[in-house]
Amino acid sequence: MRKPEPSGKNNSNNKLRKGLWSPEEDDKLMNYMLNNGQGCWSDVARNAGLQRCGKSCRLRWINYLRPDLKRGAFSPQEEELIIHLHSLLGNRWSQIAARLPGRTDNEIKNFWNSTIKKRLKNLSSTPSPNTSDSSSDAMEALNINPACRQDSGMLSMYMDSSPTSMQSQWNNIHRAPLPVLEHGLNVFGANGYLNSSSQCMTQMGIIGGCDGFFGDHNNGGGGGGGVLLGVADNIGAEGELFVPPLETEESFKSERSIHGRNCNNGNYFNTSTNTNNVVAKINNSDNVKSENLAGGVESCFQDDQDQLIIGDWDFEDLMKDVSSFPFLDFQ
DNA sequence: AACAGTTGCAACCGCATCGGG
DNA sequence: GCCCGATGCGGTTGCAACTGT
Secondary structure: OOOOOOHHHHHOOOOOOOOOOOHHHHHHHHHHHHHHOOOOHHHHHHHOOOOOOHHHHHHHHHHHHOOOOOOOOOOHHHHHHHHHHHHHHOOOHHHHHHOOOOOOHHHHHHHHHHHHHHHHHHHHHOOOOOHHHHHHHHHHHOOOOHHHOOOOOHHHHHHOOOHHHHHHHHHHHOOOEOOEOOOOOEOOOOOOEOOOOOOOOOOOOOEEEOOOOOOOHHHOOOOOOOOOOOOOOOOOOOOEEEOOOOOOHHHHHOHHHHHOOOOEOOOEEEOOOOOOOOEEEEOOOOOEEEEOOOOOHHHHHEOOOOOEOOOOOOHHHHHHOHHHOOOOOOO
């Protein structure tokens, strides 16, 4: 944290403030954003009467003021998901955050660096006496569900999940049975395997009841900041979860060029590599609306060449089975 | 109680990318 | 194609709060 600059100091000139945000500044930004929505950030800063740069306003909004933010400690399930996603994505915090709605990249990054990394370090410095089952012990210490303690190269990725390591592990992981979360929900699709075909790694899609995960507790789980596949207006009275798909292998290798902007800018949660297809808008109110659905659900996993990248994952089947999905209790 | 060391996390910084002119 | 402002991302910093001695 940084000391807030004395407010009087910069009022006399046009110098921009830095450091901690005061409650007054927060109020100004919050009110402006709620009344006007997101625009050009430098305009936001100016029009809201803040002596901050647009960048600073954006950061404050995204990391702290956004109404859809989930506060509080990470649940074991979230932790597990973070560990797994990090093993797949490396330090792509924004992409990991995109799959943990209500959490920010900064939050996840801090959590990783302060908590998980340390735990991994401790693990590696205190090897189990039973060396034959050290991976199991590590999984234990990492609180990984026994169901995913498989000899699939996963552990080494937890221990060394640099992008380089990721690449080298690719052949292992994308053919490996994938972890099952605590409640038995395989987040990687019906068959539990990543598809090793050229276009498809995308198997991950959950729509499961998880009351409160997105919901606004104060409003009965109306879904403040809920993120969903835009199928119908105001989905998620009980708070529904859609964990967006991971990228294709190709996009894994060049994610920036494919995703570019708007992956998750705080107001829009883009579930697609094609921004014209499905964009679920996170409203500031309790309602979650979908818009720009002309492309239909089926097209939401098409790449720029209109090729389906959804692979074996059958959305219709998934939708059919939604009711049977177990809870993903992230509370 | 006082001090030192550690931790958690908000915020900054620099760079890459995008899009409009 | 180039320039420039806006935006997004990941790494890093620095301080308040916490913990140990």
